[in-house]
Amino acid sequence: MRNTARWAATLGLTATAVCGPLTGSALATQGAAPAALYAPSALVLTMGHGNDAALATPERAVTLTCAPTASGTHPAAASACAELRGIGGDFDALTVRDDVLCNKLYRPVVVTVDGVWQGRRVSYERAFSNECVKDSYGYGGVFTF
Template sequence: MRKTSRWTAAGVLVAGAMLGSTAGTAHAEPSSLYAPSALVLTTAHGQSAATATPERAVTLTCTPDATGTHPAAEDACAALTQVNGDFSSLAEISRGQPHFCTKEYAPVTVTAQGVWGGKRVTYEHTFANECIKNAEGSDVFEF
């Protein structure tokens, strides 16, 4: 019985040592507590993205910090955050602010593709002209 108790004690010590050595093992954790938000935004003159060649494209990453090639990344991220990533609601931000645009028809198509709040986003909209795009597209499509 003494041999059995020694082996049991030795087994407990070895198991404890092994468990203790794995307690400090680093585990892979997410790099951020926020869902990713990274987009590619384009503008083109034409009636649809299918028929127009993009003239300008920028990247916009909003989480965890506003970065990318967008010239006003912080303002664009703030506008998108305000509408919870709903691009069709961007015009609501500029409602009530005076904007004077001509009635010239020179269509400008904008697109957004990527991820917002961890969800896939695909958006396309055609504005009547550049002035209306800047007025209704908020800071998001001003580049």
Template sequence: MRNTARWATALGLAATAVLGPLTGAATAAPGTSSLVLTARYGALSPLPADAIGPQVREVTLTCSPAVSGTHPDAKSACAELRRVDGDLDALQATPGVMCPMYFDPVVVTVTGVWEGRSVSYERTFGNQCVKNTYGSVFAF
């Protein structure tokens, strides 16, 4: 019996050592902040975000360890995200900006990691102008 318990313990530890790192593959280092932002048309489709419609634009945004990416104003976008601690719902429209009142929906999705936390975000804006009023994060 003792040998069986030892073998079971040894196999359990070996499995943990081999498979353990694989379970954490989706997480990143605590200070890492790297996002992919995508804008698409067609918010009213019942299909999933990947099948909504033609892709308008996709950019990358890395805020730490260093600011970089294909976002047109990565420095300002990272500063805005730091002010709200990566909470995309906390971003507000710029007051006083007037946009045309027509409905041409734009769906923005954001995926990645903010300060080591997984990010998965989706929001529908009435049109491109409305999207751009929410600061430099969504102005791409």
């Protein structure tokens, strides 16, 4: 009988010691949304010469992370992230700027974007007639790398 009482007391104290801190923290955060959660936004952008990504060898590649803060190897990460947020991550919405003049030299380049934008999978490809035209799309320099 004494052994049973001792085991019951030990089990009760162990359960209280292990589960006690968990219930306290659960009650403290109940109903409160965690501030650290965000939808991931991390992209890899590549550029290569050619009309098609399947045939073009990537010559440059940069990373662009926009959540929780703008970072990566993209040379204008903050402005590129701001522009992408403004267009909802729709790369087709990037338009050519009016203040840029490019020559007519035809040396095609292709840009690919792969990754995640605000939790959604993104895979994008676009060909431009030359690098100047590529760099003239958008105001935040998304394709300027």
